[in-house]
Amino acid sequence: xxxxxxxxxxxxxxxxxxxxxxxxxxxxxxxxxxxxxxxxxxxxxxxxxxxxxxxxxxxxxxxxxxxxxxxxxxxxxxxxxxxxxxxxxxxxxxxxxxxxxxxxxxxxxxxxxxxxxxxxxxxxxxxxxxxxxxxxxxxxxxxxxxxxxxxxxxxxxxxxxxxxxxxxxxxxxxxxxxxxxxxxxxxxxxxxxxxxxxxxxxxxxxxxxxxxxxxxxxxxxxxxxxxxxxxxxxxxxxxxxxxxxxxxxxxxxxxxxxxxxxxxxxxxxxxxxxxxxxxxxxxxxxxxxxxxxxxxxxxxxxxxxxxxxxxxxxxxxxxxxxxxxxxxxxxxxxxxxxxxxxxxxxxxxxxxxxxxxxxxxxxxxxxxxxxxxxxxxxxxxxxxxxxxxxxxxxxxxxxxxxxxxxxxxxxxxxxxxxxxxxxxxxxxxxxxxxxxxxxxxxxxxxxxxxxxxxxxxxxxxxxxxxxxxxxxxxxxxxxxxxxxx
Numbered sequence: 001x002x003x004x005x006x007x008x009x010x011x012x013x014x015x016x017x018x019x020x021x022x023x024x025x026x027x028x029x030x031x032x033x034x035x036x037x038x039x040x041x042x043x044x045x046x047x048x049x050x051x052x053x054x055x056x057x058x059x060x061x062x063x064x065x066x067x068x069x070x071x072x073x074x075x076x077x078x079x080x081x082x083x084x085x086x087x088x089x090x091x092x093x094x095x096x097x098x099x100x101x102x103x104x105x106x107x108x109x110x111x112x113x114x115x116x117x118x119x120x121x122x123x124x125x126x127x128x129x130x131x132x133x134x135x136x137x138x139x140x141x142x143x144x145x146x147x148x149x150x151x152x153x154x155x156x157x158x159x160x161x162x163x164x165x166x167x168x169x170x171x172x173x174x175x176x177x178x179x180x181x182x183x184x185x186x187x188x189x190x191x192x193x194x195x196x197x198x199x200x201x202x203x204x205x206x207x208x209x210x211x212x213x214x215x216x217x218x219x220x221x222x223x224x225x226x227x228x229x230x231x232x233x234x235x236x237x238x239x240x241x242x243x244x245x246x247x248x249x250x251x252x253x254x255x256x257x258x259x260x261x262x263x264x265x266x267x268x269x270x271x272x273x274x275x276x277x278x279x280x281x282x283x284x285x286x287x288x289x290x291x292x293x294x295x296x297x298x299x300x301x302x303x304x305x306x307x308x309x310x311x312x313x314x315x316x317x318x319x320x321x322x323x324x325x326x327x328x329x330x331x332x333x334x335x336x337x338x339x340x341x342x343x344x345x346x347x348x349x350x351x352x353x354x355x356x357x358x359x360x361x362x363x364x365x366x367x368x369x370x371x372x373x374x375x376x377x378x379x380x381x382x383x384x385x386x387x388x389x390x391x392x393x394x395x396x397x398x399x400x401x402x403x404x405x406x407x408x409x410x411x412x413x414x415x416x417x418x419x420x421x422x423x424x425x426x427x428x429x430x431x432x433x434x435x436x437x438x439x440x441x442x443x444x445x446x447x448x449x450x451x452x453x454x455x456x457x458x459x460x461x462x463x464x465x466x467x468x469x470x471x472x473x474x475x476x477x478x479x480x481x482x483x484x485x
Contacts, residue, residue: 167307170356189233212264241281289466341376
């Protein structure tokens with residue numbers, strides 16, 4: 001079909017949306033047909049009009065999602081692009097699983113919409129209706145950062161492609177894995193999570209692939225293994241960056257050949273699982289340092305999903321907080337509401353522990369503070385108390401020295417730094433400059449305290465030794481002469 005002959009149906013009860021979208025589509029040489037309610041949309045589609053439909057979800061006379069499967073059933077070659085201001089995971093998943101060609105959260109970039117329409121015209125006929133799924137809002141968040149996550153998840157949920165979820169600790173990597181499983185074709189089969197960091201090195205192969213009776217000392221019965229337990233379902237390999245190299249080789253073979261053997265077994269077993277892996281470590285750097293197999297990395301990183309830290313999605317904090325307050329009642333804690341001041345304070349923190357830290361904070365407040373409302377003063381007091389007790393007390397020592405915890409001290413310096421500039425905005429590149437100012441004295445202090453022993457310094461910092469060496473070079477740090485005891 002030539003571009004100039006294409007007819008695009010734009011269905012939305014908001015006239016402004018229809019005008020803006022319609023104008024952009026007409027500039028591409030396409031004809032635009034408008035519908036402001038569901039009956040008009042149905043009339044146009046059933047009348048044979050339209051080569052692509054761009055439809056909102058909620059309209060006064062019904063839902064675009066509800067009518068879409070019926071219309072696709074009647075015209076299987078008609079691509080639907082769904083727009084929505086709801087911006088939840090459930091909406092994105094429902095749109096995809098009911099047959100939408102693509103999903104766009106409002107507000108969206110008009111150029112992106114035009115690009116999707118072009119793709120839909122090119123691949124016309126590829127959309128097919130899919131069975132309905134459970135409407136489970138497992139992930140919370142409507143921020144732009146989360147919308148990209150939802151869209152990627154919606155595009156791969158019906159496939160068996162391997163997904164690698166990365167992100168800081170506490171960002172919700174397992175929730176993403178569970179959502180992909182719950183909304184996918186394997187939902188009726190097991191979801192089996194495995195924490196690779198929690199399994200002793202010598203037991204990893206047995207844990208993953210199972211073992212035969214007598215395969216090793218203590219193997220008194222045949223064990224199925226996690227691959228066997230997850231048969232037909234999803235195997236979630238959490239903390240994959242902590243997997244020893246020997247076990248990585250065995251896992252790579254399974255991913256390449258699609259089959260495995262139990263420890264001590266003689267016959268091969270077909271692997272019938274979808275693999276989702278997760279890590280808070282930088283696997284690319286681990287590949288460079290030789291701590292992670294490059295071929296395994298590429299096998300796992302088929303669909304990369306990088307979860308944003310909470311500090312990059314602060315607009316989601318109030319929704320997340322409300323969700324956790326509701327969830328707290330399931331544990332017998334009293335329900336509390338947040339004041340506007342509390343919401344403002346919650347959005348002012350950096351949340352190094354991310355979503356998990358936010359949930360823990362709210363649970364403590366529900367348990368320890370009286371009253372039905374959570375004020376900003378309560379939030380700040382509990383946040384300061386919890387950070388001052390972090391890591392066994394170093395922050396408490398800082399509090400004794402400075403009269404406040406480390407976070408408060410950093411905030412005071414940042415306030416002064418911002419106030420120093422006339423417009424209140426420092427030059428670009430602030431994030432890296434601040435990190436450098438913190439990292440350099442920290443690493444210098446640790447190297448001094450460990451008498452130049454880089455192995456001990458890396459352990460104390462919680463860094464890989466190669467990472468520490470790289471930072472020493474990048475930050476131009478002089479290492480004190482090592483004094484071995």
